[in-house]
Amino acid sequence: MYEFDPHLHCIASGHGTTHTITDLAKQAREQHLSMIGLTDHGPATMHSGRVSYFRNLKYAPKNRCGVEILYGVELNILDYKGNIDLDYETLESLDYAIISMHPQNIRPGSTEENTFAYVNAMKHPKVKIVGHCDDTKYPVDYQALVLAAKHYGVVLELNNSSLSPEGYRGDTRSNARSILYWCRYYRHPIVLSSDSHGKENVGDFRYAIELIKEDEFPEELILNTSTKRFKSFIEA
Ligand SMILES: [Zn+2]
Numbered sequence: 486m487y488e489f490d491p492h493l494h495c496i497a498s499g500h501g502t503t504h505t506i507t508d509l510a511k512q513a514r515e516q517h518l519s520m521i522g523l524t525d526h527g528p529a530t531m532h533s534g535r536v537s538y539f540r541n542l543k544y545a546p547k548n549r550c551g552v553e554i555l556y557g558v559e560l561n562i563l564d565y566k567g568n569i570d571l572d573y574e575t576l577e578s579l580d581y582a583i584i585s586m587h588p589q590n591i592r593p594g595s596t597e598e599n600t601f602a603y604v605n606a607m608k609h610p611k612v613k614i615v616g617h618c619d620d621t622k623y624p625v626d627y628q629a630l631v632l633a634a635k636h637y638g639v640v641l642e643l644n645n646s647s648l649s650p651e652g653y654r655g656d657t658r659s660n661a662r663s664i665l666y667w668c669r670y671y672r673h674p675i676v677l678s679s680d681s682h683g684k685e686n687v688g689d690f691r692y693a694i695e696l697i698k699e700d701e702f703p704e705e706l707i708l709n710t711s712t713k714r715f716k717s718f719i720e721a
């Protein structure tokens with residue numbers, strides 16, 4: 486019932502994974518997905534792709550092993566002003582971008598600082614997803630974040646790896662619930678993501694689905710049900 490996974494990492498993200506884009510595509514096909522979004526870490530992450538890697542993605546095949554591929558990036562938010570780690574021109578050549586806070590690149594600020602940083606980073610037209618903002622290290626004002634997301638045409642993700650028992654962002658369930666609460670309140674969609682580093686967890690949304698069922702979150706507010714809908718969302 487879910488057609489795509491928008492947040493995946495291949496060998497170009499470092500972190501020890503040796504899987505290629507084709508490996509991810511093959512795994513996606515096995516999981517019956519028709520589309521994946523490749524979103525390697527931006528250049529500020531140690532051992533990740535350099536700017537030239539992201540610049541060349543526009544020449545990469547749009548279809549591998551029968552699976553449509555979107556080429557994006559998981560940007561690092563670098564400071565509380567919301568500055569990010571790819572230049573405007575390179576971003577323009579990609580399908581979309583995720584904005585995330587990672588401890589290597591930004592120290593957790595106050596709720597106001599973190600929220601302000603996310604909202605400012607949302608303003609770039611290629612930014613379409615806020616990555617793992619359920620992280621307990623980076624408190625945010627979820628109501629403000631969802632309102633801004635609605636304004637700028639961005640969605641918050643429900644990150645399966647955060648919710649997994651092996652997750653390393655603290656117990657994110659209550660933050661994930663706040664995301665669901667405010668998205669339902671303002672009728673703004675969410676997107677499920679595996680955040681798989683390598684092929685192992687491609688299309689694995691099991692913990693996110695658990696939460697969605699518990700909270701009876703409306704299916705029509707989940708973008709993963711239609712690749713068409715997601716594509717028109719990122720093109721809007
Ligand atoms: Zn991340």
Ligand SMILES: [Zn+2]
Pocket residue numbers: 492494559680
């Ligand atoms: Zn990621």
